[in-house]
Amino acid sequence: AVEAAVARVTDELGAPTILVNNAGILRDNLLFKMSEDDWDAVLRVHLRGAFVATRAVQAHMVAAGWGRVVNLSSTSALGNRGQANYSAAKAGMQGFTKTLAIELGKFGVTANAVAPGVIATDMIAETAERIGMTPEEFHAAAAKDVPVGRVGRPEDIAAAVAFFCSEEASFVSGQVLYVAGGPKA
Structure with a gap:
């Protein structure tokens, strides 16, 4: 389905050179109450989804010699009670981001993550x-x-994502920007 969606975007709008991986779900529970299905569902949506989508567009970015991948992480990547699955997925997004930056940088593709509070x-x-x-x-x-x-607004996150997608961010890659209203992250 992802490959079909990327093919349709390519046919109708041109090759995708910006990807924001923002799909996410919650299945919060304390570890001793968390089911394997809830663990798997969260990691599947966050990590596998980002992997499949990025894999599907990276060839277009490499061919263009320019691309931007922005992954949504979270302050929960640092640990959060009742969110072992979500925290693991969001920490995984940070490692995934840094690896993408290493692998794709030589092709003009940057990869960064935004970690909202x-x-x-x-x-x-x-x-x-x-x-x-x-x-x-x-x-x-x-x-x-x-x-x-205050708590954040979606616009706060959109501004960080927009920066990472801009030409001004061409020398910024492999970074995690915590947008959390303070230094606790």
Whole structure:
């Protein structure tokens, strides 16, 4: 399906030279309660999805002599209670990113990762509801631990991704940018 999607994009819009791997799911639970299916599902969506999509577009980038891969990681890559699967997947995204930078750099392709903190998204709203809070209550509680005093917005992440996709970022590769409102990451 990924190869078919890339072929369609190529036919209709031209060769893809920018890829943002942002697919993700949550299946949070403490380790002793986590099922193998929940472990596998999270790693499959985050890591396998990024691998398959990147593999499908890298030949176009190499042929163009220019490309940008931006992978979405998370501050959870540093560890987070109840997220062994998600944390492992997001840490894996960082290693994947650094390896892509090494392998593809000589072809004019950069690879970087953005690691968001708490961002006001539907995924965070679902987490809030799962633990019995409104999204607003969750945001307020999370903001207390953020030096800038708020949770992030999708636009904060989009700006970091846009920079990594720009020509101005041509000498930046293999990096992980924590967009988390403070230095804890």
